[in-house]
Amino acid sequence: MNVALVKNETGSALSDSFAIARDRLPGTGKVAAAREAAFAAYAQAGLPHRRIEDWKYTDLRALMREVLPLAPAPDTAEFSRAASAAKLHAIDGVRRLVLVDGVFAPKLSELGGLEKGLVIRTLREALETGDAALQALLFTPDNANPMVALNSAMMTDGVVIDVADGVVLTQPLQIVHIASGTVPAAMFTRSLLRLGKDAGATLVESYIAAEGAKAYQVHDSLIISIGNNSRLDHVRLNEDGRDASNISSGVVSLGAHAHFNTFGMMSGAGVSRYQATIAFAGEGSRVETNGVNLLNGKQHADTTLFMDHAVPHCDSREIFRAVVDDRAHSVFQGRIIVRPHAQKTDAKMMTRALLLSDDAEADNKPELEIFADDVTCGHGATTGALDESLLFYLRARGLSEKEAQALLIQAFVGEAIESIVNDGLRELAIAAAQRWLEARG
Amino acid sequence: MAAVQETVDRVRQIDVDQYRYGFETLIESDKAPKGLSEDTVRFISAKKNEPAWMLEWRLEAYRRWLTMTEPQWARVNYPKIDYQDLYYYSAPKPKKTIGSLDEIDPDILKTYEKLGIPLREVEVLEGVVRPEGQRKIAVDAVFDSVSVATTFQKELKQAGVIFMPISEAIREHPELVKKYLGTVVPTSDNYFATLNSAVFSDGSFVYVPPGVRCPMELSTYFRINERNTGQFERTLIIADKGSYVSYLEGCTAPQRDENQLHAAVVELVTLDDAEIKYSTVQNWYPGNSEGKGGIYNFVTKRGDCRGNNSKISWTQVETGSAITWKYPSCILRGDNSRGEFYSIAISNGHQQVDSGTKMIHLGKNTTSRIISKGIAAGVSQNTYRGLVTAHRKATGARNFTACDSLLIGDKCGAHTVPYVEAKNSSALFEHEATTSKISEDVLFYCVQRGLSQEEAVGLVVNGFVKDVLQQLPMEFAVEAQKLISISLEGSVG
Numbered sequence: 051m052n053v054a055l056v057k058n059e060t061g062s063a064l065s066d067s068f069a070i071a072r073d074r075l076p077g078t079g080k081v082a083a084a085r086e087a088a089f090a091a092y093a094q095a096g097l098p099h100r101r102i103e104d105w106k107y108t109d110l111r112a113l114m115r116e117v118l119p120l121a122p123a124p125d126t127a128e129f130s131r132a133a134s135a136a137k138l139h140a141i142d143g144v145r146r147l148v149l150v151d152g153v154f155a156p157k158l159s160e161l162g163g164l165e166k167g168l169v170i171r172t173l174r175e176a177l178e179t180g181d182a183a184l185q186a187l188l189f190t191p192d193n194a195n196p197m198v199a200l201n202s203a204m205m206t207d208g209v210v211i212d213v214a215d216g217v218v219l220t221q222p223l224q225i226v227h228i229a230s231g232t233v234p235a236a237m238f239t240r241s242l243l244r245l246g247k248d249a250g251a252t253l254v255e256s257y258i259a260a261e262g263a264k265a266y267q268v269h270d271s272l273i274i275s276i277g278n279n280s281r282l283d284h285v286r287l288n289e290d291g292r293d294a295s296n297i298s299s300g301v302v303s304l305g306a307h308a309h310f311n312t313f314g315m316m317s318g319a320g321v322s323r324y325q326a327t328i329a330f331a332g333e334g335s336r337v338e339t340n341g342v343n344l345l346n347g348k349q350h351a352d353t354t355l356f357m358d359h360a361v362p363h364c365d366s367r368e369i370f371r372a373v374v375d376d377r378a379h380s381v382f383q384g385r386i387i388v389r390p391h392a393q394k395t396d397a398k399m400m401t402r403a404l405l406l407s408d409d410a411e412a413d414n415k416p417e418l419e420i421f422a423d424d425v426t427c428g429h430g431a432t433t434g435a436l437d438e439s440l441l442f443y444l445r446a447r448g449l450s451e452k453e454a455q456a457l458l459i460q461a462f463v464g465e466a467i468e469s470i471v472n473d474g475l476r477e478l479a480i481a482a483a484q485r486w487l488e489a490r491g
Numbered sequence: 492m493a494a495v496q497e498t499v500d501r502v503r504q505i506d507v508d509q510y511r512y513g514f515e516t517l518i519e520s521d522k523a524p525k526g527l528s529e530d531t532v533r534f535i536s537a538k539k540n541e542p543a544w545m546l547e548w549r550l551e552a553y554r555r556w557l558t559m560t561e562p563q564w565a566r567v568n569y570p571k572i573d574y575q576d577l578y579y580y581s582a583p584k585p586k587k588t589i590g591s592l593d594e595i596d597p598d599i600l601k602t603y604e605k606l607g608i609p610l611r612e613v614e615v616l617e618g619v620v621r622p623e624g625q626r627k628i629a630v631d632a633v634f635d636s637v638s639v640a641t642t643f644q645k646e647l648k649q650a651g652v653i654f655m656p657i658s659e660a661i662r663e664h665p666e667l668v669k670k671y672l673g674t675v676v677p678t679s680d681n682y683f684a685t686l687n688s689a690v691f692s693d694g695s696f697v698y699v700p701p702g703v704r705c706p707m708e709l710s711t712y713f714r715i716n717e718r719n720t721g722q723f724e725r726t727l728i729i730a731d732k733g734s735y736v737s738y739l740e741g742c743t744a745p746q747r748d749e750n751q752l753h754a755a756v757v758e759l760v761t762l763d764d765a766e767i768k769y770s771t772v773q774n775w776y777p778g779n780s781e782g783k784g785g786i787y788n789f790v791t792k793r794g795d796c797r798g799n800n801s802k803i804s805w806t807q808v809e810t811g812s813a814i815t816w817k818y819p820s821c822i823l824r825g826d827n828s829r830g831e832f833y834s835i836a837i838s839n840g841h842q843q844v845d846s847g848t849k850m851i852h853l854g855k856n857t858t859s860r861i862i863s864k865g866i867a868a869g870v871s872q873n874t875y876r877g878l879v880t881a882h883r884k885a886t887g888a889r890n891f892t893a894c895d896s897l898l899i900g901d902k903c904g905a906h907t908v909p910y911v912e913a914k915n916s917s918a919l920f921e922h923e924a925t926t927s928k929i930s931e932d933v934l935f936y937c938v939q940r941g942l943s944q945e946e947a948v949g950l951v952v953n954g955f956v957k958d959v960l961q962q963l964p965m966e967f968a969v970e971a972q973k974l975i976s977i978s979l980e981g982s983v984g
Contacts, residue, residue: 391901405913408883408915408916411913411914412913414909414910414912415909415911416922417907417909418896418905418907418924418926419904419906419907420896420905420926422901423898423901424901425927427926427927428924429922429923430923431911431922431923432919432921433911434918434919434920
């Protein structure tokens with residue numbers, strides 16, 4: 051086993067844990083070889099730090115320090131704690147697929163009565179017995195990003211969802227990540243959603259902690275491929291524990307005339323990074339990405355989006371809002387690349403940050419990289435405090451300072467939240483925002 | 492419209508490969524041996540008759556430079572520079588002591604004549620005949636590395652303004668140089684600035700005493716002449732309390748095949764209530780249509796608004812150089828200080844531009860404004876890279892940034908990389924950027940009314956950059972407009 055490349059202490063501790071974990075990692079042959087290659091890539095780079103441009107604002111060596119060992123398989127007590135957490139955060143009308151400490155939990159999931167054309171497997175199954183094409187697809191994320199490489203090396207479980215051509219799912223799917231371990235540990239998960247042609251689906255991802263979950267790390271990734279003329283609505287809600295870290299990656303590719311609408315809200319986790327690459331592979335497609343960071347305490351949340359316009363006639367819209375209180379730190383890095391020949395691209399990005407405290411920090415890096423001339427691209431970024439005159443207006447009408455602030459903050463994040471198409475999910479996001487505001491007191 | 496017509500006429504005469512300023516003056520040079528070592532640093536220092544402290548300062552920088560590595564983050568590609576294969580010093584051999592302009596080597600004067608640079612006060616700019624009684628410009632001409640003539644010294648002296656080559660200032664005003672040199676761009680700042688600190692040959696030094704409004708625009712024309720000579724200019728401008736100075740810098744270089752390295756450092760300091768306006772027109776040789784040759788321009792420019800209510804304004808028109816790596820910045824240290832950055836960056840052919848600014852808000856109620864216009868044509872790459880940051884104590888910091896890019900042709904690239912960092916809740920930052928091409932409708936409209944395609948593009952581009960051109964002193968605005976059209980020659984049709 052060739053992991054002798056490790057340079058720092060953190061890395062060498064990890065290479066031991068990789069060696070220890072190996073027996074628990076599903077897949078042999080090509081899968082095992084791909085894991086080794088991914089781990090070697092990670093070991094070479096180590097945890098990203100601020101000297102690496104992409105991680106300038108999120109120095110994991112300082113924020114996370116180390117990658118924790120793989121979480122042990124959950125026992126009965128942990129499953130039951132997870133079950134009550136799942137109940138607490140249950141969403142009506144969705145099909146729930148639950149991962150507890152990085153392991154698929156069939157008992158907590160709803161697998162019966164699948165709609166026609168919907169196939170759900172676990173990642174473990176796919177890596178152990180899946181066909182070679184599927185296994186190759188599961189390893190498509192680029193090892194150049196160390197955290198993606200680490201995830202590729204260590205992924206233990208997840209869900210693999212296939213939606214057949216022409217099938218439009220009526221029931222949203224929800225992948226719930228629950229941390230239940232009382233000993234600090236890391237979970238490594240990867241999920242895949244393949245949407246055929248002329249298909250449609252709604253996917254919700256939630257990250258929650260069961261009672262007593264301790265300082266855990268979530269390392270997750272999601273691969274999405276959207277077929278021609280298909281539509282996917284995606285909502286991501288991060289309500290991890292305050293002492294947890296969540297490093298998640300998304301790799302999305304769209305066929306022709308496809309539509310991808312995604313919304314993400316980060317209000318949980320002490321340290322979080324969501325990095326997504328959205329690539330247009332077919333003409334005439336459209337992407338709307340919307341994000342909200344609601345942060346306080348000492349939270350650090352980083353949203354890094356990479357919109358890859360590789361083909362002509364595609365539109366993308368990005369709206370991002372950050373509300374930052376106390377000593378929290380919000381990071382938004384949005385990169386739009388328009389490759390040569392991707393003419394008639396229409397790409398817009400707007401990021402706004404609201405600072406509620408003098409110790410809060412918001413860093414925005416909206417990037418445009420344009421290699422084609424017949425395009426309309428633009429981005430905007432603003433940072434500021436709540437408008438004094440608006441606050442005064444509301445105070446003069448009898449609202450308390452907190453109420454007035456809450457109202458303005460709601461309006462501020464509203465624009466991003468309203469992009470959620472599914473009524474139930476939108477209400478859910480609004481409720482989550484409300485909870486955050488109420489918790490401010 | 493007269494100016495536009497003039498531009499169009501000029502463009503018509505010129506081919507993309509016929510770099511107008513591509514001629515070479517053969518004057519005997521006094522060169523340091525090729526390569527860089529402590530001996531080279533000592534040689535330069537000795538040539539300049541520098542005091543010991545200055546040599547020590549240079550050597551320290553050189554030793555630090557040895558430990559540094561070339562920055563890689565900019566979006567520019569160039570073959571590795573062999574720093575041992577360059578000449579670090581070249582000066583025209585003094586034939587005799589210069590008493591007046593008439594005694595200057597006629598070859599050199601001719602070079603300037605060809606460039607259209609006025610050493611005589613009447614010919615401020617080629618083609619512009621200035622009537623009597625208008626504002627005057629003092630020119631500190633830098634020919635390769637040594638300032639060969641300084642005009643208007645007398646008038647400036649009366650006002651108390653010190654405007655001289657920095658090598659002289661080191662000897663004559665060591666207290667000022669010691670106090671300010673390296674305080675804005677420290678010797679350890681970055682790879683190229685450190686290299687410059689070790690081997691800088693000459694540059695301008697300006698000191699404006701308290702309460703003085705400099706009676707004329709100060710101007711310097713840089714010109715890289717000697718083959719294979721890296722030029723390392725060092726400019727230091729200090730505006731003392733309540734003073735004002737406007738400084739113009741313009742550059743042209745003759746055509747060459749080898750790439751030439753230019754790593755200048757410019758430091759500006761404004762004390763309470765002072766203002767510096769620094770304008771640059773840069774049209775160095777950009778390389779030929781195959782991308783061969785051209786200047787590497789790695790410049791560190793930074794202004795420090797040290798005093799309260801002070802202001803620094805950078806205006807730049809970048810049309811030349813094969814590679815530009817340049818970020819004129821403002822450190823807004825004093826309360827209520829203001830920084831401005833107006834830029835036109837044009838890239839054509841195989842040029843690569845990575846330029847922008849940094850606005851660092853440290854003091855209270857500091858404001859900054861960034862207007863950047865990037866135009867990419869041919870197969871060039873044009874990047875705006877800018878940082879706006881407000882530190883924790885920068886209460887009431889304000890910034891407005893607008894960077895627009897125009898693409899001409901489908902083989903070029905225009906990129907925007909802004910960093911917006913706010914660490915204070917009362918900071919208010921706005922940033923907007925757009926990228927587009929010249930609308931077909933607009934071109935059609937112009938062409939239909941009898942303009943050629945190229946004239947139409949020139950018209951649209953001049954409109955696109957108007958916001959920035961307006962910031963230039965009049966003398967420069969005319970030249971800049973010509974340059975813009977020349978730079979875009981060959982980009983359409």
